[in-house]
Amino acid sequence: MTFDSILFRDGRAADTIDGASEPEFFGDLNLDQIIDSVVHGRDEYNLKPFFYVALTDIDSISYRQEVMRDLERDEIVTVINTFAAQMRAMRAELGVAAKLYFRWQKRRYFLDGVRTYCAAIVAFARDLEAAAPRSSGLLAFMEYLKAYANGPEFLAIKEEEARIRDALAQIRYSVLIKGNAVTVRKYAGEIDYSEDVQKTFEKFKQGKVKSHSTEIRDYPEMGHVEANVLDFVARLHPEAFGPLDEFCNAHAGFIDPVVERFDREVQFYVAYLEHISRLKGVGLSFCYPEVLDVSKAIRSMDGFDLALAEKLRREDARIVCNDFYLEGDERIIVVTGPNQGGKTTFSRTFGQLHYLAAIGWPVPGREARLFLFDQIFTHFERQEDMKNLRGKLHDDLYRIHRILGRATTRSIIIMNEIFSSTSLKDALYLSQKVMGRIMELDALGVYVTFIEELSCLSAQTVSMLSEVQHDAISSRTFRVLRRPADGRSYALSLARQYRLTYDQLTERIGS
Template sequence: MNKNREFSILFPNFADIEYKQLSPESCHDLGLDTLCSCITNDSKEQNLIMNIISNMTADPRVAEYRCQVFGDILRNPKLRTRMVELFDKLGFIKQFSASRIQSDEKLGFWHLMHRLDELNDYIKCVEEMKHCLEGEKLESKGLKGFLSYIDELYNEACFAEMKKDIAELKVKSADIQSVTVGINVNERFEATSMGLISVNARQFKKSNIVSNFADALASKNKINDRPAWDGDMHYHQVDKLRTHVISKTINKMGEYLAVTNTPFVDGRIRATVTQTPDGDGSSGATFYLDKVLNKMLDSMVKKLRDTLSKYADIAIVNISQLVPEFFYYIRFADFIEQYTEKGFKFCEAKTLSDDDIFMDAKGMYNMKLAVNSEKMEDIVCNDLVFDKEHTIYILTGANRGGKTTITQAVGIMYVLAQGGISVPADSFLYRPVDCVYTHFPADEDKTLDLGRLGEECVRFKDIYSSCTKDSLLLLNETFSTTSFEEGFFIARDSVKAIAQKKVRTIYNTHMHKLALEADDINSTEGYAKVSSLIMKSDNGQRSFKVEVGSPEGMSYAHDIAVKYGVTFDMLTDTEKTTH
């Protein structure tokens, strides 16, 4: 069996695929940690999901491969339930087996029989997994490939033959009354190795016929010229105290009895002859047969058990490595199904090959809103396009007007889509990105050495050096920790540099003047286009809707002033009426 052959339902075996890991800061800025905690309560599964969705590539084949697998799993809730049951059973068997191997110092026949039970359970699990997948109408290359993969492992591990052998060999330890062995001896007629012939439910009994035959064989000095056992079962009872009888018996009957008629028809299973190591005190085995037999039996049983386990373990390990990948899809499918039943909308993301359009989202919303909302009607959805005329957005609007929410939503859409997961939108067409970079306000304790502005500058330079034209860059109030004049100067140069690199960007900021610089930046030949994006307001009321347009900074401030009575006329009129 090819131990090195691996299969994945997450990472297709395409050549030259480069993956990039989102930084912990970006994962936190996008709220992925919160999202993972909503999907599962298990901390290990949360880490698993986080590691997968934060591992990104711009290769559209990976996103399409994952999307197809997720579609199959989402459409088949019974498949999800049954697979989880089988995975739980596999995990228990594997863990129990490992603990027994560590705790049992001596391996005897009971341990062999216990291992047979384990292997039988393994085989049943794999068979049920095959049956479970074969019973579904699979459409994805990933799950179809997995079904072929476990079928290949099943056949290479000789599970069908092994299952038959186990059924024939399965004897309770309490029923074992005797064993038949073949013993090899050296020129001094000392026991050197031994092979197992059979395990028997009855004890051997001395009969006159057997006794007379054995005595005759010894007296006539006959030695078989064939090392293979012909099936005859002759028993000669040996008294431990009469060592000369033992010596004489082994002398005359000590040829190697090959294992030819055992139920283990596979040649790998037959290789159960054990060598007695030199210097272990067994050179006197001829005179201490009972001691040597016990020792050699233990060694032989271990080798037989290991031989049985070898191919089964390879298959189980290979299948077990895929269990976390299945849980990734299953937990997300359960989550999407749960919120779909509550009325929240999701769709299958589609990759684009158009060079002029990078993203076209209709009716999208921040996934985190679904967790914190009782119904879909409470959520405001938005449309947004990235194309050659709108590659960089300068997003402005009122405080607490939804700028951060929409910025975060775009990042989550890409992460989920490229992870193969359904996205919160009516439709989502996109070109995958190689990574998502975020520049959100840092925690206070991270700015002590450089100061807030210094820390922002250093972090932005690192991000800018890492991102490419295939990246997504999300900036949240970047360079806003200093005076307006200083912040605006740095922000303008930063946006021009981003435009030169042609990085898809959303820069949400309170610096409305920066949005007014779009025309000036766009006048430079070869730069990506910058657009002003605003959070609309209606007479001072937040609408949480975005649209391309000129900044509303002054008009919005006037609306707020009017609402709360703090215009000059309103203030002075109030002053006059109080006197």
């Protein structure tokens, strides 16, 4: 029975995953913050590289979604978590063995690690089958695990470890201490008088007495006297210590590489499910998106920024959800509206949803239909960098030219408040050129801007507007709605706030 990876249908992809680096757009979309929150407390697994590689075909995404659905079942995830705890215990024992100095103590900790591993494998194979997984990934691994647990190599290690442990448990020896001399010899049936002494002096005990017992701390590291005693015991019992030495040398790499890979990779799913369970607990929805590889008729209902949602959850604040959709020839969502109204958050949500879908995860929202991209490109405003000797506008143009030179018809492009350092006339001219190129590519994108004319540039553009309550400009709803840009309503709200409407001015002049 063969099995490669619980993350990839093709195990060759898993072999190269550790060479992956963080994509350029992670910082702009706050995906780096999301990943940090998800993997918190799981440093030993080195999970971050798994998040840096998006999948490129729908079958691979379906493979992960099936596994994720399995792991949402309590009986499955409980088995996985129990196995993970046992594997952590094994690694702890092997870690101690690696740090210790004295030979036989190192050997014993290694033997303990093997025992923990063997017990974990046996229990995992039994319990996983009883939990009855349904996904093709977990079913394939379960069959591999059963074959491995019943295979001759594993059974031989398990039985040999048990024999050595039993042999060591039978050893009895005596230690004679006289002055500075310590003598170790085989146990010769000497009588243990400690219980008799206790009984003899029990009758002299009067009331509660002060204890003079001293706590002996159990440090993992042995002292040199203890180590020498153990060396003498090993010489007296070569029939037990000899096989122990041979066993440790012969089975230094006893962990099955497929099981070891599974133990690491499955945390990719478990960590995310634990993360979103906290958000589900405050009423937020997640769904398995339909992923499109031809049509660009995308849709999201009640989507939200996952990084912001976690921040607000910790602050016990409410997250605002938004909808979007594109149909027909529509490709670019142009978002306008007042500052601090949720425009940038909306653009991040758009990118996050597509990326999370492309790594096989459930995405924020009640419903989602998303496009399988080849690349994501982002351009968010940055402070001027004096080191590159380029001005703000020059740097914007340089970065945009680089994006448009690499983008394809399958790319997603997210532009956020570009050309803010130039005049309105120049910003409009440059933005029209940039959007024209994106429309030529027929690429999907979000364009956040203060220039309302861009929202009706062509049939490929869709206007969405961040909503403001008309009675108080300081009150943002953070809702981004699909409707024509109307800067006049925003101006009217400003005028009302500062009592500058026609009626208010007339009233003030008249009084």
